[in-house]
Amino acid sequence: VVRRVAGVGPRKLLDVKYPYWNRGLFHSVSTELALAETEQAVRESLLTDRRTIPDATRDLYPHEIRAQVHFAELDANTTEAAAAIAREWAGIRDQALATLRVDLGRLPDTLPAILDRLAELNSPTAARPPLDLDLAAAIDRIEQLLLAAQDAAATQVVAEATRQGLPTFPLPPASTTPSRPLLRAVANHVANHAAAHVVQAAERAARSTPADNNDPVREHVLNAANDASTAAGDDLANQAAHRAAGAGRQTAALNGPEPREIYASELLDRNTCTPCSHVDGHSYPTLTAALNDYPFAGAYRACVGGMRCRGTLVFVWDEATPTR
Numbered sequence: 001v002v003r004r005v006a007g008v009g010p011r012k013l014l015d016v017k018y019p020y021w022n023r024g025l026f027h028s029v030s031t032e033l034a035l036a037e038t039e040q041a042v043r044e045s046l047l048t049d050r051r052t053i054p055d056a057t058r059d060l061y062p063h064e065i066r067a068q069v070h071f072a073e074l075d076a077n078t079t080e081a082a083a084a085i086a087r088e089w090a091g092i093r094d095q096a097l098a099t100l101r102v103d104l105g106r107l108p109d110t111l112p113a114i115l116d117r118l119a120e121l122n123s124p125t126a127a128r129p130p131l132d133l134d135l136a137a138a139i140d141r142i143e144q145l146l147l148a149a150q151d152a153a154a155t156q157v158v159a160e161a162t163r164q165g166l167p168t169f170p171l172p173p174a175s176t177t178p179s180r181p182l183l184r185a186v187a188n189h190v191a192n193h194a195a196a197h198v199v200q201a202a203e204r205a206a207r208s209t210p211a212d213n214n215d216p217v218r219e220h221v222l223n224a225a226n227d228a229s230t231a232a233g234d235d236l237a238n239q240a241a242h243r244a245a246g247a248g249r250q251t252a253a254l255n256g257p258e259p260r261e262i263y264a265s266e267l268l269d270r271n272t273c274t275p276c277s278h279v280d281g282h283s284y285p286t287l288t289a290a291l292n293d294y295p296f297a298g299a300y301r302a303c304v305g306g307m308r309c310r311g312t313l314v315f316v317w318d319e320a321t322p323t324r
């Protein structure tokens, strides 16, 4: 039995041992088994070197191997930053719950009174003052987490460049990069989202309270807000962390020598959508063109999941890049 070996696996590495790989030759079963074993060994060594992750969408492309990207590190940095941001989100949510308890405590414990106030808190044009909640310190902390994630991602790109044989190049401090206002806005959004999450959950509970309700309403809506799923906070934290990581990759790319090759990579996107699966592996002639598709080097602009896209840009400088 002979059949053509499917074109899977990091071909560049296999090419060294099997130079006929791309020539359309046919292999015997034993050759095929040997190839499969080699492929498995390559895959395992790529995992050990933190170049890929166990649940990657596919094997690494040859250009991703040449680019010396350590995708597992990239993934771990983003995941850690997302977890820290999610903890801040949860802290603001608790703070908002306590403040809402005080706010509603000033009202008669009746459905109309509670519902009226909650609707007002959820309206941008409310007559009465909003929740007495000071988010400034939390916004600062989230911004610092985002700046740290940006720095970590930028440092990784420099490490990729040096692994490719380039001399190291200096990075501007994250606090001075053009992406700072964007990250500040993201921090602001995360904090306000956590507070709004509480008030919205409370209003939903008030609206679904039966008309013949005679029980205390205040405790009911506060408990509902407390028990509401925090998945939206985790999701937002992930998006924020990925945006910061993208900003870091962009900062490094713009501050180093112009890459010789630039590729889209959707390796880390566990739920790859159709547009992302099409752009995966796409090559760009210039950094400007690449950044048009991956604004801030974060998510692919056409991704159905928006900032949930775990895509990124991969840079190759290697031998054609003049050393300084």
Ligand SMILES: [Zn+2]
Pocket (backbone or CB within 6 Å): 269, 271, 272, 273, 274, 275, 276, 277, 300, 302, 303, 304, 305, 309
């Ligand atoms: Zn996508």
